Amino acid sequence: MFFNFNCSDHGCPKNDLLSGLTVALALVPEAVAFAFVAGVDPLVGLYAAFIVGLITAVIGGRPGMISGATGALAVVMVALVAEHGVQYLFATVVLMGLIQILIGLLRLGKFIRMVPHPVMLGFVNGLAIVIFLAQLQSFQVTDAMGESHWLQGEKLYIMLGLVVLTMAIINFLPKLTKAIPASLAAIITVTLLVIGLNLESRSVGDLASIAGGLPEFSIPSVPFTWETLRIILPYAIILAAIGLIESLLTLSLIDELTETRGRGNKECVAQGAANTVTGFFGGMGGCAMIGQSMININSGGRGRLSGISAALFLLAFILFASSLIEMIPLAALTGVMFMVVIGTFEWSSLHIIKKIPLSDAFVLVLVSAVTVATDLAVAVVVGVIVSALVFAWQHAKHINVKSYEGKLGGKVYELHGPLFFASVNNFQDLFDPKNDPDDVVVEFQHSRVMDHSAIEAIDTLAERYLNAGKRLHLRHLSVECQQLLRKAGNLVEVNVIEDPRYRVASDQLA
Template identity: 60%
Template sequence: MLNFFRIQSGSVKDDVLSGLTVALALVPEAIAFAFVAGVSPLIGLYSAFFIGLVTALFGGRPGMISGATGAMAVVIVSLVALHGVEYLFPTVILCGIFQILIGLARLGKLIRMVPHPVMLGFVNGLAIVIGLAQLGSFKTLSPEGNLVYLSGAPLMLMLLLVLITMGIIWLLPKATQAVPASLAAILTVTLLSLAINSSVTTPGGENALATVGDMLRTNTKAAELGLNDSHHKSDAEVPVESKEVVAASQVAATKITEKTDSKSTADAGGISGGLPNLFFLQYDLVPMTWETLKIIFPFAIILCGVGLIESLMTLTLIDEITETRGKGNRECIGQGAANIVCGMFGGMGGCAMIGQSLINVNSGGRGRLSGVTAAVCLLLFVLFLAPLIEQIPMAALVGVMFMVVIGTFEWASLKMFQRMPRSDVFVMLLVAGYTVLMHDLASAVILGVIVSALVFAWQHATHIAADVKYNEFGCKIYQLHGPLFFASVSSFKDMFDVNNDTDDVVIDFYFTRVYDQSGLEAINWLAVKYQGCGKRLHLTHLSPECRKLLDQAGDLVEINVSEDPQYHVATDRLA
């Protein structure tokens, strides 16, 4: 799967160069997500720095890139609009605390419950969303102040540079792997863009080819005009904005530069700034009262869940690409620590970034140094290199992301339709479709897991059966096959002929297990039926877990339980 990204094992040089490549792609992402959240662009950039650095050092997946994401931003925007940016930072800190607690409780192993069809749907839907998100980069502000698609010569020129970028990424690895193909493509196309923009003049004085700086100015003007557009959100974490979120974003956008230190505020035309400060040195402190906790608690819970689902799914994807195994519980703790640090320094929080992680892997980044390099380079861009970074053409970044789309989509899944069970095909299409329509990866994964669980329960509800035989004492023996749980209870009850059975009846559980309270209740119901007819019911070959359920049931099941063999259950050592 995703063989496009499987290249040689990483080295220090590969990690440094791939980190630089990722940093260049992180700049427009962080800016765009900051506008989604309704905060200063520098808050998005600083957030990407802190999240990326801390998770690279302490997270559970070397080579995975984290930063400010749209999934978190779309939750934050309502909080900022309703209560002010001062409430954002304690919310992010509380989110980080929850994530650390989840990691310490070793709940990161729950990602193993995601079925393969859900993963296929997630990957394919993700690829489509990333591709569709790039279409917005072909928009610009018209003289009337509306966002419109490019046309004519500007469109042809941008398409040409996008194709050149993709061609370099495709062909360069066949000649040499000394430099990451994505980095070489960005640098080459940037030089071409500088030459074109310096020689071609437009009637309005704008650049012939849109750059990162143009994107920032367009977003700023769009926010001032109250326009809703996600045309620079080039990662899949950006959900479709509901009317409520759009309204909240427009309100929050009016507060983008309020109460922000002059050293850390970007003007409308740049991304330069100073070193980040602790949030309580820049903003009014929120009183930590019960009322404050009631405001931030639900937002922190949502941020925690969304962030961990995105991060653990990305971890699983990178595991499959690199054929290594990350540590889910450690990643939870690393994400939590990153959000605590991010919140302390006035950041908007974040989680793993799928698109940037795939760029990093494709560029040869395999170690923690790649993530550290990306974070440090991002900070250096803000401190010293902002004018240069603003000259990077959006066409180069779009071309890189298009190659990510090609490498991300699981093309082999198109050939699996005839071989996969129809239920698995349905789950895969459902997850992919929900991802594309709603752009909400976390909800898509949860929906896929729920549907898969329901399909599993429905199928196994019909798998319970019994072989009937008699022993030398004339006792009738029902040897069960299949699981006894809530969905199979009805079939279980229909198997027994209470009125015509012998005085002693044995139920042999050697090939089955009791899984839940519904199964216990079914056994109790059956015991009452046999006792009402003056007959005795015996249970044999119960596993220790089944006996424990019977013991916990107290007087619910008063049946003679025979001696049974020992069964062994898998442990959590792999979690």
């Protein structure tokens, strides 16, 4: 792996290294928190953040994107760990990675293009809200009975003051100098302030100790039986889908921010390879992290070195500097993440929501709400399905005919608009076999037959005219349409020069 040590559009080594250090500091509490969510040891989350982050940074399809343990995956893992144990989780992560590699090799990453823009806006806004809500835990404390309570009095004021100070430094420092990432400067300043003034503020060490050794290779201790496969396969499929959806959407967002183009299929393979390796080294698996990716991009990290350095800094924290990292106040990291929320949320969507079609506005709000209520994968799938149904409904109304008398007599129906599953009922209502003359022509030159439902509709129309004793002619159908027609096949007027050529989505063979 060779790096260009001159600053360019693809990254600057100094910026990448400093940005990587900032990201690594922010990764620690996130990885620990997600490990707790999944019900595993904190080191399981930290090892995942290191291994997944390193491998995807080296071979991934989007330089500058940060990957690691995420909450979207953790909420799915918790049921598996609770019922079957952590070794089954490791086996699931290995299988999850293999599925993701297969998806990348089959070049299925391109289907992320099917996600409409309102769904993307909803995904970004929903994720910003999720990140914001997750930071509210920093304002809570757990008592001896294990119950959480909001901070009060002096502790609350100190926490709020440190968070505001962190945000102020991140906001105003770039106006003075860009020599050091503002987030890193804020973390260092607030940490020194807390230590110097001996302020009572919770730190990373209050969550858990992050000290540990190098991750060790180990084959998951599970029976290699069909029963094990039956247990882990459903989880692996769900985790693979969630991981790739979140990764590819984050990739698209960074593409937009940096005005560059990532490689989706390559990222799928990289994510899969990273998770497969992670499963063999005791990690909980992961995917792209929009919060840390935004920190990296906003701090000037553009090249692969930023992701690589973030992973290596994280490993160094685990091996050598755990005591120092555990001193960082949670308030500083909370302030950093609040700035990520502000930068992630598409504030422009609040202004355009009254100007865009009502259906798009509904999808935007729906995806945001579902992202907060469930998880990203469900939200995106729901958004795509609703958008597709809206699209189908709107285009179903576009089909119409213009009828006139033919040159040789009879009646000509000139069809306009797409013919597909949602418009076939309207298509049938456009014709009147009972009252039409004996000779009828249906002209498809200005229409397109989209799917097998349309083929069936044409066959049904032909049967109606044949039963009425009328002569029906079908003009300008594609060659494939002609081959798929059964009842109306001999009614087609073939014109090899003018007949269109396109494929029809059909479950029938010619």
